[in-house]
Amino acid sequence: MASDSSSGERQNLQGNVACALGAIAAGCRFYAGYPITPSSEIAEQMAARLPKVDGVFVQMEDEIASIGAILGASVGGVKSMTATSGPGFSLMQEGLGYASQAEIPCVIIDVMRGGPSTGMPTRPSQGDVMQARWGSHGDRPVIALAPASVGEVFEQMLRAFNLSETLRTPVVVLIDEAIAHLSETIDLSSSMPTPLASRKVATGDVAGFLPYAATDDGVPAMQCPGDGYRSHMTGLTHGEDGFPTQDPATVERVMRQLLGKLDRNMEQIECFETLECDDVDVLVVAYGITARAARRAVVSARERGLRAGLLRPITLWPFPERRFRELASSANTVLIPEMNAGQLCVELERLCPHPGPVVRLNRIDGECISPRQILEQIEKLHAHD
Amino acid sequence: MTDSDSSLPASFDIRDYLRTDLFPHFMCVGCGHGIALRCLLTAVHELGISKDELAVVSGIGCSGRIAAYIDANTLHVTHGRPLTFASGLKLARPDLTVVVVTGDGDCLSIGGNHLIHACRRNLDITCLMLNNEVYGMTGGQVSPTTDEGRYTTTTPLGNHEPSFDACSIATAAGASLVGREITFQAPALKNLIVEAISHPGFGFVEVISDCTEIYGRRNDLGSSTEMILSQKSGMRPESYGGALDQPFRPGNWQTGVLSRSDREEYAAAYRRRTRSARPEEQT
Amino acid sequence: MGASADRGMMEIRLSGSGGQGLVLGGRILARALLLDGLCVAQSQSYEPTSRGGLCRADVVAAESTPDHPLVGELDLLVLLDPIAAAASLELLRDEALVLADSSLADGFSDGELADVYLPGVELADVDLADIKVHSLPLYQTAKRLGAPRVANIVALGALTTLAGRWSQEAMEAAVLEEAPRRSSDLNLQAVRLGLALPEGQRVAR
Missing domain, CATH: 3.40.50.970 (Thiamin diphosphate (ThDP)-binding fold, Pyr/PP domains)
Incomplete structure (x- = not known):
């Protein structure tokens, strides 16, 4: 064999x-x-x-x-x-x-x-x-x-x-x-060897241990049953000590820490790919399988002299807002092909720095969007320039 | 509790097992849940389980709030789901003693599907269901164990639904140890919990508790003492045999260990079945 | 996603109805192309029932990971059941090659696709200019082996010879690796008969 x-x-x-x-x-x-x-x-x-x-x-x-x-x-x-x-x-x-x-x-x-x-x-x-x-x-x-x-x-x-x-x-x-x-x-x-990360483990005195204490990166160290900390975990809004609280100042503080921890670590979270984005008239934003079709379409468009580019978020949430704004500000049009009735496009309409058109290309028939569909749309948008 | 204290090891001080800095606790005067909590902690002490090795998982409701007072690894999860969290925790950490504290609404209503499957799997978990026949935390709505005719905020003209026999469900679903006690019988309840924790498999313990403040008041059931004495008078500590042939009725309680089997525990069965996939065990 | 060139790209579809072993066929074909050093993307589509519904297995191959892994312009199409034709003929590119089971092509004599009876297909809508059609007795051959279910394997053999774009050795190896072991002999016979099938048959155009 x-x-x-x-x-x-x-x-x-x-x-x-x-x-x-x-x-x-x-x-x-x-x-x-x-x-x-x-x-x-x-x-x-x-x-x-x-x-x-x-x-x-x-x-x-x-x-x-x-x-x-x-x-x-x-x-x-x-x-x-x-x-x-x-x-x-x-x-x-x-x-x-x-x-x-x-x-x-x-x-x-x-x-x-x-x-x-x-x-x-x-x-x-x-x-x-x-x-x-x-x-x-x-x-x-x-x-x-x-x-x-x-x-x-x-x-x-x-x-x-x-x-x-x-x-x-x-x-x-x-x-x-x-x-x-x-x-x-x-x-x-x-495939690229990725070092494996593990959660930050709580250390230090058991007495006075605060399982949700604020840290530099906004991520509290985690305790584990058997390690002696014997902490409490709850779905109720809780203070740094892990116990439920409704004290407005505490709630404000811990919620800010919870909601802020992604912003404080955005460098490791944000992940996207760009293709042909140096001089873009039509910026295509696509993810998943649709991005594969978009890639083919952008390559074909460039072969025809059309200035199309692709922004492909790999981390979809949080969306790479800064990069999108930069690219969108120089493009005439943003084209968003999605296999839904229009979801990410709503976010992009909100983020778009100018009132220039955000064009949707949606497919809801259970079929994938084809490269040809995207290419046709790019051509149409160029014709309107 | 003076009667039961005489049977305890001399060294037992419940404060060693409580997060007393959280006191005063939230429970109403006369609530039976405190007795159940004491029985659980006494059982843990008697079994010599260290607080570090003990994990208590609870759901939502008055029963769910109890976990926070226990000085152990405590996990207060979403409504009806403590058995699911406990299953994952026990499978990941077989070294821990995992006790679920749940209520009649948490366990039998929103969590009913999880209960029957937890019983079927027979993981080495102890499930303490505190049955006070009502949704106390949300203000006194009808629960799956509310007796027919009782008044609650959502049965203002009297409950028209029949109630569950939780122990029959647990037995039928395959829990390998099933028992029931009333809070009046604190030493027996403690012994039942000791037995359930020691039992290598899923132990289901129904604790007949009382909600004096909300349920008792609305139904004219008198003081906590009167409610507990009424539970005692309805107690039938005979064997479970034949009980399934009679229509179940709250207030007519079979107590003690009601069923027991030596069915293989889940994690042991999983290890046995998957042994061929574990190279280190191919000897 | 590799560099965008899609050099040496080819798009292949095996189509028919559920139960004809098309998903397995797609896997074997993908394996053969892998063994020949190509990068492949193989997908399938079938209706929720496992028997009788429309079914297809697609393979896209290129020298590096194809930009787009799904078919859009077919180079090669295998038709084992007429119900599969309607969805696929419009995807054929110029000079595509179609391999159809001869039972689908009564009266098919001169290589005109228009002569093939394909229910549900308005052939006037399809530009058939440079499409080569080969009608071969795939099922008949499988029946001769006493196992109609290996018509898929016969088809892969025949397609290998007709297309000439991957090696016979790779196809034989892929059949042995991917098909059920206990019927290795049968499958090997089936693929070899398939490989020889186009020999001596009239090739259209």
């Missing part, structure tokens, strides 16, 4: 498999989940692979239980994750809010499918972009990553765990169905 030797470390890997491999490489040792198309292969992979690394897989009774279990495991000091799709992601919003409030690291994969409700389970969509941002009640820090290829799914899983651990916050990875079920040739041995 022509074996792996002829292909080196190269292999054809499905996005969902790369997700599981990335999680395990990132140090994930606990998975709890509930079956849902199109994410189920992630659970199946974790069920088979976690025992080999002395980890634990458990299929829970629903998605609410799944996120509860991973939060419990993470509190126990183990890197934990779950994976789901839109309907299950909706059920997880309660647990996501808890994780934000109590500052528990965890990673949630949402393989997006057509919605609303049961929608189209096997068809791609990017309909959960705003649910990832605003799905849980109250103001909270939100990180969501949007990989655009199978190789990037693997890399972003490492980043997701690292960000989640260092910032003590849930990280959502939004994967398009079209990438989750796509197999691509990747070489895991050549």
